Amino acid sequence: MAQPTTSRPVNPRPSPTNGTARQSRPTRPASPRPAFNIGASISRRLNDPRSILLTGVLLMLVAVGLLIAFVSYLTTGPADQSVVGSALSEPLAESGAETRNWAGLMGAYIAHVFVFRWFGVGALALPIVLLLAGLKLATGAEPFPLRRATIGLLFTALWSSLVIGYFVLVTNSAETASVWSGGIGYEFNSALYSLFGWGSLAFIGFGLFLFLVYFIDIRTIQLPSFSTDFFSRRSSAASDTDADSDTGTETTDQPVAATKPFYAQPEPFIDEEDDDDEPVATPAPASDPVVVQPVQTTESLPTTGVPLTVKSHVEPVTPTEPTELSATPAPTYEPDPFEEDDLVAQHGLYDSTLDLPQYQYPTNELLTEYQNNPRAQVSADELTANKERIENTLRNFGIRIDSIQASIGPTVTLYEIVPAEGVRISKIKSLEDDIALNLAALGIRIIAPMPGMGTIGIEVPNKNREMVSMRSVITSDIFSSSKFELPVVLGKTISNEIYVADLAKMPHLLMAGATGQGKSVGLNVLLTSLIYKKHPSQLKLVLVDPKKVELTLFNKLERHFLAKLPDSDEPIITDTKKVVNTLNSLCIEMDNRYNLLKEAGCRNLKEYNVKFTRRKLNPEKGHRYLPYIVLIIDELADLMMTAGKEVEQPIARLAQLARAIGIHLVVATQRPSVNVITGLIKANFPARLSFKVTSKIDSRTILDTGGAEQLVGMGDMLLSSNSDIIRLQCPFVDTDEIEGLCEFVGNQRGYDDAYALPEFVGDDGGQGEEKDVDLDNRDPMFDEAARLIVIHQQGSTSLIQRKLKLGYNRAGRLIDQLEAARIVGPFEGSKARDVLVLDLQALEEMLKRLKGE
Numbered sequence: 068m069a070q071p072t073t074s075r076p077v078n079p080r081p082s083p084t085n086g087t088a089r090q091s092r093p094t095r096p097a098s099p100r101p102a103f104n105i106g107a108s109i110s111r112r113l114n115d116p117r118s119i120l121l122t123g124v125l126l127m128l129v130a131v132g133l134l135i136a137f138v139s140y141l142t143t144g145p146a147d148q149s150v151v152g153s154a155l156s157e158p159l160a161e162s163g164a165e166t167r168n169w170a171g172l173m174g175a176y177i178a179h180v181f182v183f184r185w186f187g188v189g190a191l192a193l194p195i196v197l198l199l200a201g202l203k204l205a206t207g208a209e210p211f212p213l214r215r216a217t218i219g220l221l222f223t224a225l226w227s228s229l230v231i232g233y234f235v236l237v238t239n240s241a242e243t244a245s246v247w248s249g250g251i252g253y254e255f256n257s258a259l260y261s262l263f264g265w266g267s268l269a270f271i272g273f274g275l276f277l278f279l280v281y282f283i284d285i286r287t288i289q290l291p292s293f294s295t296d297f298f299s300r301r302s303s304a305a306s307d308t309d310a311d312s313d314t315g316t317e318t319t320d321q322p323v324a325a326t327k328p329f330y331a332q333p334e335p336f337i338d339e340e341d342d343d344d345e346p347v348a349t350p351a352p353a354s355d356p357v358v359v360q361p362v363q364t365t366e367s368l369p370t371t372g373v374p375l376t377v378k379s380h381v382e383p384v385t386p387t388e389p390t391e392l393s394a395t396p397a398p399t400y401e402p403d404p405f406e407e408d409d410l411v412a413q414h415g416l417y418d419s420t421l422d423l424p425q426y427q428y429p430t431n432e433l434l435t436e437y438q439n440n441p442r443a444q445v446s447a448d449e450l451t452a453n454k455e456r457i458e459n460t461l462r463n464f465g466i467r468i469d470s471i472q473a474s475i476g477p478t479v480t481l482y483e484i485v486p487a488e489g490v491r492i493s494k495i496k497s498l499e500d501d502i503a504l505n506l507a508a509l510g511i512r513i514i515a516p517m518p519g520m521g522t523i524g525i526e527v528p529n530k531n532r533e534m535v536s537m538r539s540v541i542t543s544d545i546f547s548s549s550k551f552e553l554p555v556v557l558g559k560t561i562s563n564e565i566y567v568a569d570l571a572k573m574p575h576l577l578m579a580g581a582t583g584q585g586k587s588v589g590l591n592v593l594l595t596s597l598i599y600k601k602h603p604s605q606l607k608l609v610l611v612d613p614k615k616v617e618l619t620l621f622n623k624l625e626r627h628f629l630a631k632l633p634d635s636d637e638p639i640i641t642d643t644k645k646v647v648n649t650l651n652s653l654c655i656e657m658d659n660r661y662n663l664l665k666e667a668g669c670r671n672l673k674e675y676n677v678k679f680t681r682r683k684l685n686p687e688k689g690h691r692y693l694p695y696i697v698l699i700i701d702e703l704a705d706l707m708m709t710a711g712k713e714v715e716q717p718i719a720r721l722a723q724l725a726r727a728i729g730i731h732l733v734v735a736t737q738r739p740s741v742n743v744i745t746g747l748i749k750a751n752f753p754a755r756l757s758f759k760v761t762s763k764i765d766s767r768t769i770l771d772t773g774g775a776e777q778l779v780g781m782g783d784m785l786l787s788s789n790s791d792i793i794r795l796q797c798p799f800v801d802t803d804e805i806e807g808l809c810e811f812v813g814n815q816r817g818y819d820d821a822y823a824l825p826e827f828v829g830d831d832g833g834q835g836e837e838k839d840v841d842l843d844n845r846d847p848m849f850d851e852a853a854r855l856i857v858i859h860q861q862g863s864t865s866l867i868q869r870k871l872k873l874g875y876n877r878a879g880r881l882i883d884q885l886e887a888a889r890i891v892g893p894f895e896g897s898k899a900r901d902v903l904v905l906d907l908q909a910l911e912e913m914l915k916r917l918k919g920e
């Protein structure tokens with residue numbers, strides 16, 4: 068679990084409030100809207116994909132112009148030199164008319180600077196760099212990794228200037244040939260030659276050597292004597308495959324995926340089956356059977372996490388059975404380091420964000436800047452009054468104290484009391500209710516003792532509270548520089564620190580709170596944090612919303628961040644049956660991912676993705692970059708009531724096993740009772756968050772302790788993780804802001820469709836599919852059964868059984884026929900089916916139609 072990190076001094080300033088900003092959601096109360104911000108508008112324009120396209124095309128045009136000017140200058144340069152020289156002194160029209168350069172006077176002038184004065188023929192590198200950059204911006208295509216190409220070309224420009232300069236100097240041909248070396252090369256050699264003579268060539272040669280060592284990594288250049296030469300081995304493997312095509316061992320000589328869209332990057336590739344008769348597999352040490360480990364926090368690319376014994380041949384991977392935690396350790400395979408280095412040198416590291424290279428992360432301006440009410444500070448009077456009342460109350464109960472100190476938070480102020488020697492803490496704890504009554508404020512919480520300190524804390528709500536805006540936390544240093552895998556900003560602590568947690572480490576979160584206390588805002592905050600930090604290729608959301616209204620705004624993210632079942636129309640899942648199928652599908656995804664990790668010899672998703680990024684895993688073997696998947700369920704109670712075990716079991720299974728493979732769950736409910744948050748579910752959610760609940764019992768169910776019933780609402784919450792309980796004020800984000808954010812993302816170019824989860828075919832034949840029912844061959848009791856169901860408005864098999872005195876099988880067949888005739892709805896777990904026909908009159912009409920009358 069993440070620790071809060073301090074971004075402010077521990078002794079905070081008093082906090083302002085906005086008392087008006089919380090009347091009701093979704094309409095934002097009278098909080099001031101941000102004034103029109105010119106800077107924000109310009110920055111939005113610049114980030115607009117159309118502006119990016121325009122910049123790209125402009126760059127390419129400039130590049131072509133420069134290329135023409137430079138090439139032309141190499142032949143016409145000497146003739147133009149006098150024109151360029153006189154251009155500043157004579158009227159432009161005249162000097163322009165005399166220019167021989169194909170790109171006119173301007174071309175001649177720019178080429179004069181770049182070619183003649185600076186780099187000579189090497190100046191051609193500049194338009195090439197601009198061309199590549201323009202191409203990438205305009206189309207996303209990147210024939211060579213741009214950064215490496217730029218460095219390489221600029222070095223070539225400089226180095227060629229130096230080499231040619233040397234020869235121009237020693238052959239005394241400056242008059243005619245210095246245009247090829249440019250001024251830099253010639254002047255450099257003039258200076259050096261007088262000191263070292265031909266030794267200056269050694270300097271230049273050494274420069275090249277340095278570049279090769281650091282930039283290309285000279286160690287990876289293959290000498291002809293290497294018998295393991297990558298290309299020769301690959302092509303021989305390919306011909307082997309040709310000769311024996313039914314072995315199923317496919318190899319491809321072309322690592323670049325030709326069928327990918329134009330913006331796709333080359334596939335990472337290493338063919339582990341390219342071995343000869345001497346397979347060497349390196350099994351992982353059979354020591355520790357636990358393959359699941361929490362993901363590391365550091366962003367630096369770790370080594371692969373498997374013992375690295377360098378072998379040049381590997382054995383084909385044999386998939387083993389999936390997926391329990393105690394699964395036997397995966398065999399690890401050591402790919403040929405020369406191959407990987409070669410691929411990485413050729414294509415650079417794999418970069419998942421190149422799936423959508425022009426994707427723009429949301430800007431801060433999309434969030435509202437709320438002005439906090441200046442009256443909302445905790446005044447010195449309020450502080451002194453509370454202090455005195457605490458002291459008096461304690462004194463009345465015979466408790467002496469040594470000192471009392473206040474820290475002002477956004478919602479509550481914490482009075483920290485050092486009791487006099489000999490005072491028992493349990494005594495103070497037992498007086499909690501009396502002290503609260505005396506201080507006459509709602510939401511007094513007594514923390515006795517404060518963890519890790521010998522003091523007692525009393526939290527008293529502020530008269531006016533501070534609104535913690537989403538914008539203020541998103542723009543904070545601590546969040547924007549966070550290196551967490553899945554950073555979520557949960558709010559501000561009592562000492563005004565911004566609390567950022569890593570969902571990947573939590574690894575699942577259970578949320579509860581009575582209605583209207585801030586749960587939906589809390590979920591929106593969580594989703595907003597993730598969307599601000601992650602690229603669509605790195606994160607997929609599965610949103611389950613049985614209430615059907617809470618998460619609808621996120622619909623717009625379908626082709627960027629959402630995942631759904633292949634045959635589902637709606638990306639946000641509201642139907643119980645679909646929820647069950649989706650949960651089961653996630654379990655299949657989990658099993659598939661475990662298999663991939665096992666084959667790759669990785670212990671968790673992060674290691675796996677690092678390995679994939681380094682092009683050590685072959686996509687032709689099913690390996691792919693694995694995005695995190697976050698499953699959000701808004702209202703577990705509804706699901707537990709309608710589908711009970713059908714949802715409980717996959718949720719528990721996912722919660723138990725999915726952390727290592729990057730599937731994380733956030734489950735919210737307004738009814739934290741034991742039949743919703745069952746023991747099985749609770750045991751698998753170590754991190755729990757509670758907004759205000761209605762009773763101490765509810766607080767115990769969710770947090771295992773009281774306290775949540777004393778919160779003051781509006782996002783005031785307690786987070787329990789690792790047996791610590793922290794009080795936080797959740798940030799506020801309005802539906803308008805969420806709408807703006809979703810539009811910003813949704814209007815950008817996305818994937819063709821939502822991320823497809825594996826297909827799941829349930830016991831009843833899949834996603835509520837119709838069964839094979841022949842309505843022409845109806846049961847003789849069909850009409851009667853239909854009337855019975857419509858009269859009772861209850862779609863139950865047992866009703867038919869009882870009233871028509873039929874056996875279970877026949878009643879079951881009848882209900883299937885009624886479903887096929889759309890008189891009752893589909894099976895919904897333990898609940899009776901919906902009756903789709905409202906009255907007998909409508910029914911009789913339907914029956915007539917069925918009979919063809």
Ligand SMILES: Nc1ncnc2c1ncn2[C@@H]1O[C@H](COP(=O)(O)OP(=O)(O)OP(=O)(O)O)[C@@H](O)[C@H]1O
Nearest residue numbers: 089091092583584585586587588781782797798799
């Ligand atoms: N973090 C917050 N800061 C300030 N006000 C808040 C915050 N969270 C919620 N509120 C206020 O409380 C109201 C209710 O919040 P919200 O809709 O999130 O409650 P809920 O628990 O989801 O309710 P329900 O279960 O009925 O959907 C909001 O409209 C807003 O005015």
